[in-house]
Amino acid sequence: xxxxxxxxxxxxxxxxxxxxxxxxxxxxxxxxxxxxxxxxxxxxxxxxxxxxxxxxxxxxxxxxxxxxxxxxxxxxxxxxxxxxxxxxxxxxxxxxxxxxxxxxxxxxxxxxxxxxxxxxxxxxxxxxxxxxxxxxxxxxxxxxxxxxxxxxxxxxxxxxxxxxxxxxxxxxxxxxxxxxxxxxxxxxxxxxxxxxxxxxxxxxxxxxxxxxxxxxxxxxxxxxxxxxxxxxxxxxxxxxxxxxxxxxxxxxxxxxxxxxxxxxxxxxxxxxxxxxxxxxxxxxxxxxxxxxxxxxxxxxxxxxxxxxxxxxxxxxxxxxxxxxxxxxxxxxxxxxxxxxxxxxxxxxxxxxxxxxxxxxxxxxxxxxxxxxxxxxxxxxxxxxxxxxxxxxxxxxxxxxxxxxxxxxxxxxxxxxxxxxxxxxxxxxxxxxxxxxxxxxxxxxxxxxxxxxxxxxxxxxxxxxxxxxxxxxxxxxxxx
Numbered sequence: 466x467x468x469x470x471x472x473x474x475x476x477x478x479x480x481x482x483x484x485x486x487x488x489x490x491x492x493x494x495x496x497x498x499x500x501x502x503x504x505x506x507x508x509x510x511x512x513x514x515x516x517x518x519x520x521x522x523x524x525x526x527x528x529x530x531x532x533x534x535x536x537x538x539x540x541x542x543x544x545x546x547x548x549x550x551x552x553x554x555x556x557x558x559x560x561x562x563x564x565x566x567x568x569x570x571x572x573x574x575x576x577x578x579x580x581x582x583x584x585x586x587x588x589x590x591x592x593x594x595x596x597x598x599x600x601x602x603x604x605x606x607x608x609x610x611x612x613x614x615x616x617x618x619x620x621x622x623x624x625x626x627x628x629x630x631x632x633x634x635x636x637x638x639x640x641x642x643x644x645x646x647x648x649x650x651x652x653x654x655x656x657x658x659x660x661x662x663x664x665x666x667x668x669x670x671x672x673x674x675x676x677x678x679x680x681x682x683x684x685x686x687x688x689x690x691x692x693x694x695x696x697x698x699x700x701x702x703x704x705x706x707x708x709x710x711x712x713x714x715x716x717x718x719x720x721x722x723x724x725x726x727x728x729x730x731x732x733x734x735x736x737x738x739x740x741x742x743x744x745x746x747x748x749x750x751x752x753x754x755x756x757x758x759x760x761x762x763x764x765x766x767x768x769x770x771x772x773x774x775x776x777x778x779x780x781x782x783x784x785x786x787x788x789x790x791x792x793x794x795x796x797x798x799x800x801x802x803x804x805x806x807x808x809x810x811x812x813x814x815x816x817x818x819x820x821x822x823x824x825x826x827x828x829x830x831x832x833x834x835x836x837x838x839x840x841x842x843x844x845x846x847x848x849x850x851x852x853x854x855x856x857x858x859x860x861x862x863x864x865x866x867x868x869x870x871x872x873x874x875x876x877x878x879x880x881x882x883x884x885x886x887x888x889x890x891x892x893x894x895x896x897x898x899x900x901x902x903x904x905x906x907x908x909x910x911x912x913x914x915x916x917x918x919x920x921x922x923x924x925x926x927x928x929x930x931x932x933x934x935x936x937x938x939x940x941x942x943x944x
Contacts, residue, residue: 508719527687
């Protein structure tokens, strides 16, 4: 078992590097976007990125997972599996690309961007390239070519970064909202070109029976994935229809997205945790004390997320300087988004039960419940509270899914979480947060605010450690 586990851990680290790099570079571009684009322009970028995220799920048809299943199935020809998936996705996306280009004028006019119809072409091009390369990246994963996977992903990320730098700092024209999206298009095209030798070696063949089996298996997965993606991005789309500022909804969306970017610091930690934790949970599933270990992991994860939340809030005066001056009005919503992402990370922990027990169909209903909450909160309250409704929508949605998942897990795969200890951590975090918030509102001197907040955050760390110290012996014994 040792060698397969080492291979899994090594591949996880390699895959994780490219994903984390993309998120970090995306975060580091926030100062550029929020200084060289105005609120409305950044709002447009946010809106189109939401469309791309949702449509990507549809246009790949769930065939990535379908390829994993059938390429490893006895009696199946992997070449026919990947050829069929690649041809099916290419055909669908060619049709979609043709329609988007043919009706780009009508689509852009309907969205209120009549003079920017090329933006529709950019989005269609991104979706076309990304959908095809999604299958090819899946093939690399199935063949355990993690290094090649990471190299191609890194080239793509660095190309997008370079294109952005050229457009914003070298190109003589005045920056506009098409630049970030065009930079993504350039990186997607280059990535597709990198895969041309792989496609040539694949020697594409079409087998209708293989493609039919693939689609029958994969389409339900695509449908199941849609609520999750929609839950994360739907609020951006709803601004157009429900925001209080009506005509200025794009500017409000831009301010909200900038604030969300600051909260992504929490997401970066959670993403790194997921890459390490998911294989770890599966590897430990058959251990005698695995459930006790999962409970301990949850406590330490919660404590560290609390430290991240208080750290960002405590130094928000400095961190907010990442944003252009006109975007800082939305900074007050950052603590709420940090808490939302913290609950989302805790949801990842408590949702492991349906992955470990094989009851993955439950995930669909849990996610649909979260999506319903997102829709209701935004539709009812966005006309009154604008992006605050969006932030509370995320919190309410993630909290709903967390409660449902924890409740169902207690029935089908009980894990002895110490909810009183976790509640005590939240109480401690709340007390320290009140002190931090008081210093932010009442103390004028920046150095004094930062000093006091540093002390308060240190007190939280010490108190959380003391609170969990009684579990250290159990942790060592379990491991």
